[in-house]
Structures are given as structure tokens and as C-alpha cells.
Amino acid sequence: MSLLNKKDAYEQLWQQLFKLLLSAEQGKVVYILNQLQELEPLIEQQKNSLLSAYFNRQLHFAYAMNGVLDFSLDTALGNYQEWQQLEQYYFALEMLYRIAELRSRIGDVEGANIALKQASVEADRLSATNMKIAIIELESQMLQHQAQPLMAYNKLNQLIVDNIIHPSHDRYVSVMEKIAEYSFELKQFQQTVDIGKLLVAKQTEEHQNTDYNELLLAKAYIQLGEFDTAAPIIEKLTRLFEQQNNRYALFEVKNAQIDILHRKGDLDGLFHNAKSLVELVTSRDGNNLGKQRSQRSNTLVQAKEQEKTVQLLAKDNEIQREQLNLNKQLIAAKNRNIVLLSVFCTLLIGLFIWLFYLLKKVHKLANTDSLTGINNRRSGLRKADILLQKSRANRDNINMVFAMLDLDKFKQINDTYGHDVGDQVIKKTVKQALLSLDKNDIICRMGGEEFLIVLSNKSDDKISAQIEKIRCDINQAEISQLAPMQKISASIGVAPVLNTQKEKSLTDYLIDADTALYKAKHNGRNQVQIFESVKV
Numbered sequence: 001m002s003l004l005n006k007k008d009a010y011e012q013l014w015q016q017l018f019k020l021l022l023s024a025e026q027g028k029v030v031y032i033l034n035q036l037q038e039l040e041p042l043i044e045q046q047k048n049s050l051l052s053a054y055f056n057r058q059l060h061f062a063y064a065m066n067g068v069l070d071f072s073l074d075t076a077l078g079n080y081q082e083w084q085q086l087e088q089y090y091f092a093l094e095m096l097y098r099i100a101e102l103r104s105r106i107g108d109v110e111g112a113n114i115a116l117k118q119a120s121v122e123a124d125r126l127s128a129t130n131m132k133i134a135i136i137e138l139e140s141q142m143l144q145h146q147a148q149p150l151m152a153y154n155k156l157n158q159l160i161v162d163n164i165i166h167p168s169h170d171r172y173v174s175v176m177e178k179i180a181e182y183s184f185e186l187k188q189f190q191q192t193v194d195i196g197k198l199l200v201a202k203q204t205e206e207h208q209n210t211d212y213n214e215l216l217l218a219k220a221y222i223q224l225g226e227f228d229t230a231a232p233i234i235e236k237l238t239r240l241f242e243q244q245n246n247r248y249a250l251f252e253v254k255n256a257q258i259d260i261l262h263r264k265g266d267l268d269g270l271f272h273n274a275k276s277l278v279e280l281v282t283s284r285d286g287n288n289l290g291k292q293r294s295q296r297s298n299t300l301v302q303a304k305e306q307e308k309t310v311q312l313l314a315k316d317n318e319i320q321r322e323q324l325n326l327n328k329q330l331i332a333a334k335n336r337n338i339v340l341l342s343v344f345c346t347l348l349i350g351l352f353i354w355l356f357y358l359l360k361k362v363h364k365l366a367n368t369d370s371l372t373g374i375n376n377r378r379s380g381l382r383k384a385d386i387l388l389q390k391s392r393a394n395r396d397n398i399n400m401v402f403a404m405l406d407l408d409k410f411k412q413i414n415d416t417y418g419h420d421v422g423d424q425v426i427k428k429t430v431k432q433a434l435l436s437l438d439k440n441d442i443i444c445r446m447g448g449e450e451f452l453i454v455l456s457n458k459s460d461d462k463i464s465a466q467i468e469k470i471r472c473d474i475n476q477a478e479i480s481q482l483a484p485m486q487k488i489s490a491s492i493g494v495a496p497v498l499n500t501q502k503e504k505s506l507t508d509y510l511i512d513a514d515t516a517l518y519k520a521k522h523n524g525r526n527q528v529q530i531f532e533s534v535k536v
Contacts, residue, residue, distance in 0.1 A: 380444020
């Protein structure tokens with residue numbers, strides 16, 4: 001490719017990425033992901049770090065919008081490293097926040113907390129006020145998910161008290177919506193009403209959607225016993241959600257209607273609305289309710305006809321014979337139904353067996369890194385935390401260390417030889433490390449080229465020798481795809497578990513190991529560094 005053609009291709013790729021960004025704003029999430037995947041080989045051919053970083057940023061968001069959270073997280077981890085290499089620290093901070101958000105969504109609370117701490121420190125360093133507020137919002141959401149609404153409320157309310165968030169701030173509505181939600185959970189219904197009215201007025205003035213806040217406002221009115229105030233809001237939202245065919249929102253609205261009727265003691269209205277709610281949940285299409293009513297009407301007509309037939313049986317033998325024939329047909333139909341029921345039960349048993357097998361397979365996939373076959377981050381951290389708690393519960397002093405291992409200059413290998421060779425390097429690293437590990441040791445892939453190793457129940461000398469052997473084995477590994485004489489190497493940071501530090505959590509030890517790893521990188525790479533706590 002000539003220099004001119006390469007330049008044209010480079011500019012065209014940037015233009016395509018910007019067009020896809022506009023498509024994302026229009027909600028074309030599936031289209032965007034397909035287009036980005038088609039562009040990926042063209043992006044790699046350019047070998048341009050900035051173009052690659054921007055592409056992977058969009059790819060991460062596309063995966064997230066399509067619900068592919070594991071791919072989105074892996075892409076975000078790599079993209080964070082790319083922005084760090086380019087010294088684009090604001091983009092790197094954005095990825096740190098996204099990593100924390102994704103870990104929270106998949107239930108990795110420990111990982112989310114680590115990422116949030118790093119993001120908070122970086123936001124302070126960069127004076128990134130808006131991102132700092134977003135981090136605090138995410139922290140409050142995590143507290144809410146952990147059934148701690150009061151702590152979540154206090155964390156956000158402090159932003160209002162300190163005048164960090166005010167009505168003209170662009171995150172004001174987002175923060176106040178969450179405060180209103182937490183107030184409702186804390187049964188502070190009057191405060192929920194006050195905030196809800198304020199938000200609805202502001203959003204109406206700015207031509208924004210008010211549905212969510214109006215529904216929360218109606219619920220708060222119901223809890224305060226102001227049914228007449230809540231009723232018109234509920235009726236308005238019911239009409240709106242029926243037009244939108246928004247079944248989830250309709251479910252919430254009908255729950256609110258049932259709450260009003262229950263508090264008023266309207267048993268008849270309560271019965272009809274409860275029945276309507278059941279029909280909403282169980283119906284599969286818009287005509288289902290009409291079909292059910294038609295079937296009930298037909299059943300009533302049949303019952304009346306049968307009653308007339310019974311009355312005529314005593315008068316007419318011919319009618320009696322016809323009834324007997326009808327009974328035979330009913331018996332035959334009943335037998336057919338029994339056969340169908342037997343087949344259905346057999347299929348149901350088969351379905352349960354298949355689901356059991358599928359759940360086992362999903363459980364394995366959910367805890368295993370797909371590339372290397374070792375524990376993934378979530379599984380590894382869970383096992384490490386269990387091992388830490390057991391070692392503290394044991395009265396004997398058991399040596400234990402957490403080691404963070406990171407391949408040196410791995411991005412350079414990816415950029416030079418491609419991701420396929422990079423994957424081979426990661427697989428070889430794991431294979432070499434496993435040669436020195438016992439069955440009770442733990443190794444997991446934390447993401448990208450970073451691994452966590454947990455060693456326990458060994459002497460200090462044996463642990464030191466074992467970690468050093470892992471480093472040497474990796475450095476001596478042969479990778480045929482690399483250039484002659486080119487070796488791979490790893491830096492390792494070690495955080496020992498001390499019996500005098502029983503208040504330290506797994507997160508604290510991982511941060512200590514990361515600190516030691518950073519020191520190993522700073523001192524020249526391909527070495528082991530042990531974390532030394534500061535003595536006070």
C-alpha cells in the first residue's frame with residue numbers, strides 16, 4: 001500500500017468511527033457492533049495506537065449496549081492500558097470508571113471496589129470533578145444493591161450539603177433522582193414527594209422525560225395516604241405505557257393501583273385489578289385477554305346446554321342415547337389428553353435434565369478463563385478470600401502471600417506480532433507458571449496480561465523460591481512465533497499476609513501487591529519485589 005493510499009484509508013477509518021458514534025446516539029446498537037467487528041482487521045493493519053485506542057473504546061461501549069458484558073469488560077481492561085500508554089489520562093480514567101461499573105453489574109463487588117478506589121485517586125489527581133461525582137454515584141448504587149440505602153443516601157446527600165451539586169449542574173437530575181429513590185426506600189415519603197415535584201417541574205421545563213419521577217412521586221403520595229393526588233398521575237401513566245406497550249412499566253403502575261385499592265379497602269376493585277395484573281404477566285400477546293374471556297363465555301354456554309339436556313333425558317330415550325354417545329366421545333378425548341399429558345411430562349423431565357446439565361456448564365464457564373482454562377477473576381478472588389479467612393481462623397501461623405504477575409511489554413508484542421501471538425504468549429505463561437504450583441495454590445487471570453497467584457502453608461524460603469522459579473521459567477520459555485533471541489518476561493509484586501494485620505481485607509492485600517508490582521516495573525522489569533509496609 002502506498003503512503004498516499006495508507007493516509008486515505010486512515011482518514012476514512014476515522015470518518016467511519018465518527019459515523020458509528022452518531023449511530024450509537026440513535027440507538028442502532030446491533031448495527032454498530034457488526035460494523036465495528038468488520039472494521040477490526042482494517043484498524044489492526046494501520047498499526048496506529050491512537051486509532052486503535054479510540055476503536056476499542058467504541059467496541060467496549062457496543063459490547064456493553066448489546067449486553068455482552070464479559071467481552072465489554074475485557075475490552076475495557078485493554079483499552080485502559082492503551083490510554084495509559086498514550087498518556088491520555090482522562091480517557092484512561094473513563095475506562096477505569098467503566099471497569100468498576102461493569103464489575104458491579106456482573107456481581108464482582110471486590111473488583112469493582114478496587115477499580116473505584118483507583119478511579120477516585122486518579123480523578124482527584126486530574127481535578128476531574130464530573131467524573132468524581134459519577135464515581136460517588138456508582139458507589140452509592142453499590143451500597144443500595146448491598147441493602148444499605150442509608151449509607152447510599154448520605155453519600156449523595158453530602159454532595160448537596162457541600163454545594164458540589166446544584167440545580168444548574170449537568171448531573172443534578174441524575175443525583176437527585178437517586179436521592180429520591182433512596183428516600184423512598186428509607187420511608188422518607190414526604191422528602192420523596194418534595195424532590196419528585198422539583199424534578200418533574202425541572203424536566204418539564206427542559207422538555208425531558210418525566211415518567212420515572214412521576215411514578216415514584218405517585219408511589220410516595222400513596223404511602224402518605226394522598227390517594228386522590230396519586231390517582232390522576234397513575235391514570236395518565238397507565239394510558240402512556242399502554243400506548244408504548246411498556247409491560248414492565250405497566251406492571252409497576254398496576255402495583256401502585258392495587259396499593260391504593262388495598263388501603264381504601266375496595267375489595268371489588270382490588271379483585272379486578274389483581275386479576276388484570278395476573279393477565280398482564282401471563283399474557284403473551286395483545287389478543288390473549290379476549291381469547292380467555294371468549295373461552296369462559298363458551299364454557300358457561302356449554303354448561304347451560306348440558307343442564308337442559310339432563311332435563312330432557314327423562315322424557316326422550318333418543319336424546320338419552322345421544323348423550324351416551326357424547327359421553328363416549330368425552331372419555332376418548334380424556335384418554336387422548338392423558339396420553340398428551342404423559343408425553344408432556346416426559347418432555348418436561350427431559351427439559352429438567354437438560355437444564356441441570358446446562359447450569360453445570362454455565363457454572364463452569366462463569367468461573368473459568370476461556371483462553372487459559374484457569375480461574376477467571378471472579379472465581380479466583382472468591383477462592384483467595386476464602387483461603388484468607390481460613391488462614392486467620394486457624395490457630396497455627398500459616399504463611400500466605402498474594403502475588404500479582406504482569407507480563408513485561410506485552411502491548412509491544414501484540415502491536416508487533418498481532419493478538420494471536422499475544423494469546424499464545426499468555427497461554428505459555430500460564431503453562432510455565434503451573435509447572436511450579438501445587439494443587440492447593442491458586443492462580444487466576446485478572447484481565448489482559450495480569451495474573452494473581454496465592455501461595456500458602458509453606459515456609460518463607462519455599463515461597464520465595466517458588467515465586468522466583470515461576471519468573472525464571474517464564475523468562476526461559478520458547479515462543480516460536482517471536483523473533484530469534486526475543487524472550488518474554490514478567491514482573492511480580494508480592495504482598496505477604498502478616499498475623500499482626502488481621503484488619504486488612506483482600507482488597508488491601510491486592511493493592512499492596514499492585515504497589516510492589518509497580519516498583520518491579522519501575523526498577524527495570526523481569527524481577528520480584530516484596531511490599532514493605534510503612535512503619536509508623
